[in-house]
Amino acid sequence: MNVDIGNALATVASPGVSRASLERLDSQVAAAHERIERGMENREHGYESLNLPQRTDPDEIRAAVEPIADAEVLFTVGIGGSSLGAATITNALESDTETVFLDNVDPEWVTSHLERISLENAAINVVSRSGTTAETLANFLVVRDAFESAGVDWTERTIVTTGEAGPLRDLANRHDLPSLKVPDGVPGRFSALSAVGMVAAAVCGHDLEALLEGAAAERETLTGSLFECPAYAYGATAYALDKRGAGVNAMMPYAESLETYAEWFAQLWAESLGKDGLGQTPVRALGVTDQHSQLQLYRAGPRDKLVTFITTQEGTDRGIPETDVSELAYLGDATLGELLAAEFEATEASLAAAGQPNVRIELERVDEYELGGLLYGMEAACVLAGELYSVNTFEQPAVEWAKKATRGLLGGGEFEEAEAVADKTELRVER
Numbered sequence: 001m002n003v004d005i006g007n008a009l010a011t012v013a014s015p016g017v018s019r020a021s022l023e024r025l026d027s028q029v030a031a032a033h034e035r036i037e038r039g040m041e042n043r044e045h046g047y048e049s050l051n052l053p054q055r056t057d058p059d060e061i062r063a064a065v066e067p068i069a070d071a072e073v074l075f076t077v078g079i080g081g082s083s084l085g086a087a088t089i090t091n092a093l094e095s096d097t098e099t100v101f102l103d104n105v106d107p108e109w110v111t112s113h114l115e116r117i118s119l120e121n122a123a124i125n126v127v128s129r130s131g132t133t134a135e136t137l138a139n140f141l142v143v144r145d146a147f148e149s150a151g152v153d154w155t156e157r158t159i160v161t162t163g164e165a166g167p168l169r170d171l172a173n174r175h176d177l178p179s180l181k182v183p184d185g186v187p188g189r190f191s192a193l194s195a196v197g198m199v200a201a202a203v204c205g206h207d208l209e210a211l212l213e214g215a216a217a218e219r220e221t222l223t224g225s226l227f228e229c230p231a232y233a234y235g236a237t238a239y240a241l242d243k244r245g246a247g248v249n250a251m252m253p254y255a256e257s258l259e260t261y262a263e264w265f266a267q268l269w270a271e272s273l274g275k276d277g278l279g280q281t282p283v284r285a286l287g288v289t290d291q292h293s294q295l296q297l298y299r300a301g302p303r304d305k306l307v308t309f310i311t312t313q314e315g316t317d318r319g320i321p322e323t324d325v326s327e328l329a330y331l332g333d334a335t336l337g338e339l340l341a342a343e344f345e346a347t348e349a350s351l352a353a354a355g356q357p358n359v360r361i362e363l364e365r366v367d368e369y370e371l372g373g374l375l376y377g378m379e380a381a382c383v384l385a386g387e388l389y390s391v392n393t394f395e396q397p398a399v400e401w402a403k404k405a406t407r408g409l410l411g412g413g414e415f416e417e418a419e420a421v422a423d424k425t426e427l428r429v430e431r
């Protein structure tokens, strides 16, 4: 990926960052890079994620999915880091295999999928690093029950990816299911380029080697300077802008196929950096759709935002048919791709003219190689930003409270029901 931070520099108005301040920031980047390299070398928790391009074995993943490789529909049962990486990859790329990601436990939604799909031709990919996440385990029990009811032996149609030990590992062992291990030292939201993200990609027939090659190429750019490394340029700019008041980061790809990437980014950025009263709030957006929904706020609302665009150079294009309506004649000479590009340029210019900082991430096209680079590059940007903020990028203690409270409310121990609902203000307004 390439990163253009031109519009984030303070050429127009605050809260842009000046070139001089970026040059000062560069020495902090150099120190952070040393820490990151050391963490990678010593395979420390979290930093190990940046070694995945060298560590992940595509042959092992392909061999494990062999028994279910013929699936016409693949249910991936997982949530957060155990779902969004795989969804980003498979939603971005074309495949004959349909993918369904069951993260939410909304019964109506889960049921609608199970009733719509013919389960004889389906398979289950259950993923949980901890092996204890209530939503994932509940959905898995529901899905396997639906398979049984449809007369399908779920043990023949399930693959498990989980940690070394835990309830899901025990279940896999008990039923002798094909299974893969979440690599040590890799938190869920950094695991897209391991089995966690790549099992679904393998079943869909995507090029796993190219995903890893794209990531490896990005890894090669990790040097001590933000002026040489696109990932660090992005991480450092986002951090510097946040320090100047841009506490919101709107991720806005201009390719429908990358919509899920914005969701993946939201978890990465929020869970990794949102701690100790620090962090930048990620917002999910999509060009051109959100030009007609959120752009008014981005341009004329509070000066508290960085807008991150993702553009692609190549892809399928389609001509716009000519019409005899004279006001629309200008469209007849163009293609949808040209219209999209013009919309992007106009939006970028409009924000820059209003002094609203924005950054452009450029991809050649949406394919495995570029996606691998985009995922890896953003992870590296996030790790760098975590060093600059001086937070522990790789933990998420605040999420644990609600997880325990949920278990407590269901009688799963550890947490008293009274504690889970304590201090609720009694104010209810009824129709």
Ligand SMILES: O=P(O)(O)OC[C@H]1O[C@H](O)[C@H](O)[C@@H](O)[C@@H]1O
Binding pocket: 079, 080, 081, 082, 127, 128, 129, 130, 131, 132, 133, 136, 188, 189, 271, 396, 399
């Ligand atoms: O992979 P699992 O252990 O099931 O965890 C799934 C998700 O659970 C929690 O909500 C964590 O905050 C996420 O970081 C994690 O990705």
